[in-house]
Amino acid sequence: MKARSWMGGLALVTLCTASAAVAAVDASRMAGRLNYEEDRTKVGVDVRLGVGGLMGDAGDRTKAGPLVGVAAGAQPWRNLGIEAGVEGQRMAIDDGRIGTGEAMYRYNLGLLAKAGPLIAQEKLRPYVGAGAGVSYLNATSGAESLYRNDFVTEVPIAAGLDYRFSDTVFAGARASYRVLFGEEFANAANALTTGDSNGNLLNITATLGGRF
Template sequence: MGGVALVSLCMSGAALAAPSAERVAEDLKFNEETTQVGLDVRLGAGGLAGRGGDVTQVGPMVGIAAGAQPWRFLGVEAGVEGQRLPIDDPRIGEGEAMYRYNVGLLAKAGPLLAQDKLRPYVGVGAGVSYLNATNGAENLYRNDFITEVPLAAGLDYRFGNGIFAGARASYRVLFGEEFADAATIDGDSGGNLLNIAATVGGRF
């Protein structure tokens, strides 16, 4: 009798788990016809930490990204960003800066809340930036390619007709920075990048 009860319990548990597993499978199933795609623009500001932050200041950034939502809880985006990081160094003239030009990919995950209008999310990705020193700073600062691992956290609110607005914080782990090696005492340009931005866009 005990064995029969155990088998019955296992079978009922499997029966209850089956609908849940089916719903998860439906959420993860890619459907090209229902995949939402769109564009967003972002405006914000941020700056470098570490040695790179010792010689630069917080600066404005602007970006544009193309995104897709292949699954209910998972999305991807590809984007470009531009940013001006003012140089804070008395050895060079006023108004000099490092300009950052970035391309990157980001995978995002997050649930839909409040009747599918609110989506908090986290993301991780990869990117490459080109840092360009203005002419008046080139005696101490150099142009440089750096690789990035962006970590993001944000919140989007969806209005009608596919329009959404939100906010995002991104912390970019940087590798290969050499743009300020000649300007720092220990020849180290290391540091990561923190940006905070407002976003607005549309999905269709």
């Protein structure tokens, strides 16, 4: 049932959100051990909304879909920051062999290091980033004859822009390209063609957050 997909996903997101919060606290403690002053080590949380989808063979079977995420981060150095985040995403399955309304849900936990300077009176920060992550792909029950649940590893590469409205509030936009490894969720669906589920992921998000 589709409810099972949502319940399993919510459980995973809850666990991952806790992990992200712990990562932010650890980042703050690490900065303290390195004798960084409190006003230099900003720790914060942001929420993000966006859209994106799979590419390659995997993208032939799915459509771009919406995503929501939460990230906790710290800025232990002036031009270098770190973050841990979770994302949930729904990508509709485009396959005439199964019923309408079926989808692949993606639940992600990731880490990212970001580098970029503060410019424009220290309000604007363009940045690039790279990191690592893992996603759980969960097919709705009506698609399980051809699509399977799957864990995949990710190497995200990101570019973005943050704007600081004040010392505590910021907003931004980001594009991330995620290189995926170990995708097997659509191997059965592709058995008569490519036989695999190769493809990477491109997402674009807007963020709003605060630091303390």
